[in-house]
Amino acid sequence: MPDETTDGLLQRLAQGPVICAEGYLFELERRGFLQAGAFVPEVVVEHPEKVTQLHREFVRAGSDVVEAFTYYAHREKLRLIGKEHLLEQLNRDALQIAKEVARESSSLLAGDICNSNVFEPGNQASADQVREMFTEQVGWAVDAGVDFIIGETFSYAAEALVALEVVREAGLPSVITLAFHQEPLTRDGWSVAEAGKRLADAGADVVGLNCIRGPRTMLPLLQELVPAVDVPVAALPVPYRTHPAEPSFQSLRDPSQPANHRPFPVALDPFTCTRNEIAEFTVAARELGVSYFGVCCGAGPHHIRAMAEALGRTPPASRYTADMSKHAFLGSDSSLRQHNLAFGSKEL
Numbered sequence: 001m002p003d004e005t006t007d008g009l010l011q012r013l014a015q016g017p018v019i020c021a022e023g024y025l026f027e028l029e030r031r032g033f034l035q036a037g038a039f040v041p042e043v044v045v046e047h048p049e050k051v052t053q054l055h056r057e058f059v060r061a062g063s064d065v066v067e068a069f070t071y072y073a074h075r076e077k078l079r080l081i082g083k084e085h086l087l088e089q090l091n092r093d094a095l096q097i098a099k100e101v102a103r104e105s106s107s108l109l110a111g112d113i114c115n116s117n118v119f120e121p122g123n124q125a126s127a128d129q130v131r132e133m134f135t136e137q138v139g140w141a142v143d144a145g146v147d148f149i150i151g152e153t154f155s156y157a158a159e160a161l162v163a164l165e166v167v168r169e170a171g172l173p174s175v176i177t178l179a180f181h182q183e184p185l186t187r188d189g190w191s192v193a194e195a196g197k198r199l200a201d202a203g204a205d206v207v208g209l210n211c212i213r214g215p216r217t218m219l220p221l222l223q224e225l226v227p228a229v230d231v232p233v234a235a236l237p238v239p240y241r242t243h244p245a246e247p248s249f250q251s252l253r254d255p256s257q258p259a260n261h262r263p264f265p266v267a268l269d270p271f272t273c274t275r276n277e278i279a280e281f282t283v284a285a286r287e288l289g290v291s292y293f294g295v296c297c298g299a300g301p302h303h304i305r306a307m308a309e310a311l312g313r314t315p316p317a318s319r320y321t322a323d324m325s326k327h328a329f330l331g332s333d334s335s336l337r338q339h340n341l342a343f344g345s346k347e348l
């Protein structure tokens with residue numbers, strides 16, 4: 001029974017913006033089911049129900065896509081923690097968990113590959129190794145019947161091109177997003193416009209930016225990227241208050257922190273964007289022409305709901321969007337007690 005919910009990614013993008021919640025690593029770390037540092041999503045096999053729950057919360061908040069939690073579930077990360085034997089099971093389980101939530105909610109199902117931390121420019125052996133890593137993960141995603149593949153958080157554009165080739169060989173639509181650190185250049189020295197154009201020319205269906213930069217320092221890069229490409233543009237910032245002097249969330253400094261004053265990754269709380277800031281970013285990015293939205297590391301469902309509402313939607317979680325009219329001290333409802341309102345206007 002075909003309806004609009006069965007449309008693929010590209011058809012949905014032709015009709016309007018698409019939201020894809022990311023940021024599972026940080027959220028499950030905060031909830032106590034994932035270790036910061038190696039950041040390997042063992043939670044998929046150790047507490048699968050927690051991953052299911054988070055997928056559901058993000059869909060309820062407005063995500064149109066359930067992205068399998070295979071970020072950092074690649075061979076290099078599993079090697080690092082001595083658990084390469086879990087690689088295939090972890091990937092297949094993550095895809096199955098995401099598929100279940102996608103099917104129950106008529107959301108799109110996305111596979112995910114990411115920065116390998118193996119890629120080294122000019123080193124063909126590393127490029128070959130990366131290609132093998134991507135090929136095995138994309139193969140498992142194909143087996144699971146994903147609607148498209150996300151290749152994300154690439155700071156080397158050349159590595160993103162390898163990911164794109166593998167996805168195209170599998171015959172699936174691709175969303176390829178780059179990660180810019182302090183310099184407005186990829187680690188191989190390409191500007192955002194050049195990198196985006198080369199990815200689009202190589203056949204990426206959606207190109208964009210994810211992770212590392214918060215709303216304020218991602219917007220100027222989007223301004224360069226959108227006019228440089230003729231494909232839909234993606235924007236998935238981290239929800240942190242980065243600024244021109246400290247443009248990435250790793251470069252943020254907090255004088256109240258010990259040692260090097262670096263709050264990344266587990267003491268970023270005081271820098272967290274409010275939901276209103278995420279809404280403002282969404283409106284600004286939409287005006288620039290961005291059509292694929294999300295929030296990366298640090299995102300909570302309230303950020304995704306704010307994003308959805310800024311795009312004019314009312315996802316199920318909007319049932320509980322703030323309404324202060326009946327607040328005892330700050331509200332406007334005519335039945336509220338005057339002595340409390342008077343107290344509120346003076347003392348709150």
Ligand SMILES: [Zn+2]
Nearest residue numbers: 211212296297
């Ligand atoms: Zn991220």
